[in-house]
Every structure is written in structure tokens, then in C-alpha cells.
Amino acid sequence: xxxxxxxxxxxxxxxxxxxxxxxxxxxxxxxxxxxxxxxxxxxxxxxxxxxxxxxxxxxxxxxxxxxxxxxxxxxxxxxxxxxxxxxxxxxxxxxxxxxxxxxxxxxxxxxxxxxxxxxxxxxxxxxxxxxxxxxxxxxxxxxxxxxxxxxxxxxxxxxxxxxxxxxxxxxxxxxxxxxxxxxxxxxxxxxxxxxxxxxxxxxxxxxxxxxxxxxxxxxxxxxxxxxxxxxxxx
Amino acid sequence: xxxxxxxxxxxxxxxxxxxxxxxxxxxxxxxxxxxxxxxxxxxxxxxxxxxxxxxxxxxxxxxxxxxxxxxxxxxxxxxxxxxxxxxxxxxx
Numbered sequence: 001x002x003x004x005x006x007x008x009x010x011x012x013x014x015x016x017x018x019x020x021x022x023x024x025x026x027x028x029x030x031x032x033x034x035x036x037x038x039x040x041x042x043x044x045x046x047x048x049x050x051x052x053x054x055x056x057x058x059x060x061x062x063x064x065x066x067x068x069x070x071x072x073x074x075x076x077x078x079x080x081x082x083x084x085x086x087x088x089x090x091x092x093x094x095x096x097x098x099x100x101x102x103x104x105x106x107x108x109x110x111x112x113x114x115x116x117x118x119x120x121x122x123x124x125x126x127x128x129x130x131x132x133x134x135x136x137x138x139x140x141x142x143x144x145x146x147x148x149x150x151x152x153x154x155x156x157x158x159x160x161x162x163x164x165x166x167x168x169x170x171x172x173x174x175x176x177x178x179x180x181x182x183x184x185x186x187x188x189x190x191x192x193x194x195x196x197x198x199x200x201x202x203x204x205x206x207x208x209x210x211x212x213x214x215x216x217x218x219x220x221x222x223x224x225x226x227x228x229x230x231x232x233x234x
Numbered sequence: 235x236x237x238x239x240x241x242x243x244x245x246x247x248x249x250x251x252x253x254x255x256x257x258x259x260x261x262x263x264x265x266x267x268x269x270x271x272x273x274x275x276x277x278x279x280x281x282x283x284x285x286x287x288x289x290x291x292x293x294x295x296x297x298x299x300x301x302x303x304x305x306x307x308x309x310x311x312x313x314x315x316x317x318x319x320x321x322x323x324x325x326x
Contacts, residue, residue, distance in 0.1 A: 005299035006308035012317060017284045018297065021313065048313075050283040050322050058278035060298040060307045063291040065272040069260040070253075074235070167253055169238035179263055180235035186259040187244045187252065208259075216267055 002055060010048070020059065021048040068161030070171040080108035080115075080157040087155070089123050089147040096130065097144040099155070104134040106155075114160040119153040126158060178218070182211035265292045283322070 002008075012019045025046050029036050071078075086103045099106075099117075109115065109132045116126050122145040131138035137155070162171045173180050189204035241252050264270060274288040278299070287294070298307035 002299065002301055003303040004308075005301045006310060009299045009310045010313045011297050011310055012313045013287075013294075014284075016287050018287055019283050020278065020285060020299075021283070021317070048317060048319055050281055051278050052280060053278070054280050055278040055300050055302060057275040058300040058302075059276045059285055060300070061274045061276075061288060061291075062295040062298070063272060063274070063288055064264055064268045064293045064295065065270050065288070065290045066261060066264055066292050067270040069257045070237070167237070169236065169241065169249060171237050173235055173237065173240065173256055173260070175235070175260065175263065175269075177235065179269075180240065182263065183235075183256055183259040184240055184243045186262070187240065187246060187255045190255050190258075191244060191246065212263060212266060 002053060002058070009051075018059075018061070020051050022051055023047075024049050024052075067174055068159070069174055070162040070167045071159035071174045072162055072172065073159070074172045075159060075174065075176050078113075078157045078159050080110070080113060081154070082106060082108065082156070083119075083152065083154040085152045086149050087120075087151075087153045088149040089120065089144040091144050091146040092141055094141065096138050096141050098139070099137040099144070101135055102149065106132060106137050107134045109137060109155075109157065112160075113157050115155050116158045117153065117155050120151055121147055123147060128160075176215070178211055178215040182208050182215070185211060261292075268293070268295060271295065 008023050010021045010023060012021065023046065029038055031037070082101075082105045084101060084103055084105055086101050086105075088100050088102075090098045090100060092098060109129065111129065111132050113129050113132065114126065115129060115137070117124050127139045127143060129137055129139060159172075159174055161174075173183060175183060185204045185208040189201045189208060192198075192200035192204055237249070237252055237256065240256065241247070241249070244252075246252050246255075272288065272290070276285050278285075296309050297312075298309045300306070301308050
């Protein structure tokens with residue numbers, strides 16, 4: 001059984017691989033009766049060893065990913081979201097699998113929306129809808145494990161990618177408005193560079209980074225309040 | 235914002251070039267700020283040190299190991315110096 005993994009495990013990176021190490025205190029041991037005892041005169045020390053146990057889904061890597069650059073609709077329009085504990089999953093066997101809601105709260109979802117499910121016992125993930133109604137969402141067969149209602153589950157719409165060959169002028173960029181404007185500056189910079197206008201390119205790239213910074217700082221707006229002194233002059 | 239709107243704002247005529255530059259811009263934005271975060275989970279196998287990084291990874295944010303004692307994933311540290319043990323033929 002693994003314990004205090006934040007203190008006993010470490011990792012190193014090697015190319016496209018991650019190497020896991022366990023930090024252990026080792027010693028030569030012997031078993032006396034049913035007790036394991038450390039032999040005092042033998043080697044004793046701290047060292048890194050390979051993982052010495054099986055842990056199902058034991059390694060969790062959090063990373064930024066390259067998501068699909070082009071999507072079917074603007075990011076601001078993918079707003080359908082629903083949370084409830086009245087949601088159940090039905091394994092349709094040979095037929096389509098479905099999600100049901102006894103409170104009929106799926107009205108905002110479109111027929112071919114792509115959705116993400118979080119909070120379920122065994123059906124978290126991304127799915128493509130094949131049909132939708134207020135009380136039922138339908139997906140392809142063989143995707144869900146049957147699960148009765150009770151868990152607090154959230155289902156929300158995520159952008160649906162456009163296949164690379166199908167990207168055209170009507171496709172949307174998978175970025176919010178501010179980052180799309182940054183992409184405009186990036187393209188302007190590339191166009192300036194193509195005609196040898198390096199000063200113009202530098203200007204556009206500065207605008208690009210400025211918009212990226214603005215987008216990030218917009219998430220971190222904080223409000224500060226100070227108590228007004230009773231003698232303050234307004 | 236559509237590809238067409240970006241092309242009109244920049245005065246770019248070639249759709250193929252616009253697509254390529256938009257992809258570049260998206261790549262730079264994703265690698266600079268954690269906009270799209272994903273989680274990958276793998277089984278840990280007794281005696282196996284090497285695990286593959288996700289193929290769609292741009293930047294690594296954290297690595298955690300499941301503490302089976304309390305069923306929580308706890309963030310682990312990266313070994314900062316070069317490890318003396320290069321291969322362990324008897325990892326028990």
C-alpha cells in the first residue's frame with residue numbers, strides 16, 4: 001500500500017518518458033518468527049528504487065495540451081451546462097446508450113453537441129451526442145457503464161472540432177475573443193516579416209504578447225476594500 | 235472568431251496560409267498559458283520505472299501519485315540532480 005506519496009515518490013524526465021522513483025530506507029532483513037527484523041551489521045541506507053507495487057491508475061499527469069485549433073461554433077456559443085443528482089446512465093446493450101434525467105434538464109443541449117461528463121462514478125469523459133431531448137441524451141452504443149441516479153453529475157458542452165481537411169473560412173478558431181485578436185496580431189506580424197518589415201513585425205508581436213497578457217490578467221482581477229475612517233473627508 | 239473574419243482583419247487572401255498561421259498562433263498561445271489542461275492517468279506496474287508522457291502534451295504542469303492509503307493523488311517532486319542509479323536489475 002502506498003502512503004505519503006508526496007514524500008516517498010519522485011520523478012525524472014527522460015526524452016518522451018517519465019521515470020518514477022520511490023525513496024526508501026533499505027536494510028538487509030531476516031524473519032524471526034513472524035517478525036521482520038533488520039540485521040544490524042548489514043548494509044543500511046536511503047536510496048531510490050523502481051516502483052515496488054502495482055497501483056491502478058496510480059500515475060496522474062496534468063499538462064497543457066494542443067487542442068483542436070478549429071471548431072464548428074464560436075467558443076462563446078458553447079455554453080450548455082447542466083448539473084444535477086437526477087442523472088442516470090443507461091447501457092443500451094446492442095442499441096444506443098443514453099443519459100436520462102428525471103428532472104428533464106437537458107433542454108439546452110443540441111442534437112449533435114459534443115459534451116463532457118464529470119462527477120460520475122464510471123462514465124466521466126467526452127462524448128458526441130447523436131440525439132437530444134429534455135429528458136434524454138443519446139450517444140453511440142457501447143460507451144456507457146450502467147449507473148443509477150444519485151451522484152452529483154455535471155454535463156457541459158465542449159467545442160466540436162472541424163476535421164483538418166474540412167476547415168474553411170466559416171470555421172471558428174478555438175480561442176476566445178481576446179486570444180483571437182492576438183492571433184490577428186500574430187498573422188499581421190508574419191505578413192510584415194514576409195515583406196521584410198522587421199520593425200512592423202516587432203510592433204505586431206508586442207501587440208500579440210500584450211493581448212495574451214491581458215487575457216491572463218483578466219482572470220486574476222481582484223477587488224480590494226478598505227474600511228473608511230470615521231474622520232475621512234469625502 | 236471565424237477564419238474569414240481573421241483574414242479580413244489582416245487583409246490576407248490565401249486561406250491555406252491563414253490556416254497555417256492560425257495553427258502556429260494557437261500553438262504559441264497554448265504553450266505560453268495553460269488554457270487547455272488535460273489529465274492523463276496510467277497504471278503503475280511493480281518494477282517498471284518508465285512511463286510515457288502524453289503525446290499531445292505541450293507543457294507539463296504536475297505529476298501526482300495515488301496514495302492508496304487515503305485514495306488521494308499527491309503531487310510529487312522532480313529529482314533535481316542526476317541520479318546515480320541508471321538501471322536497477324533487482325528493483326525489489
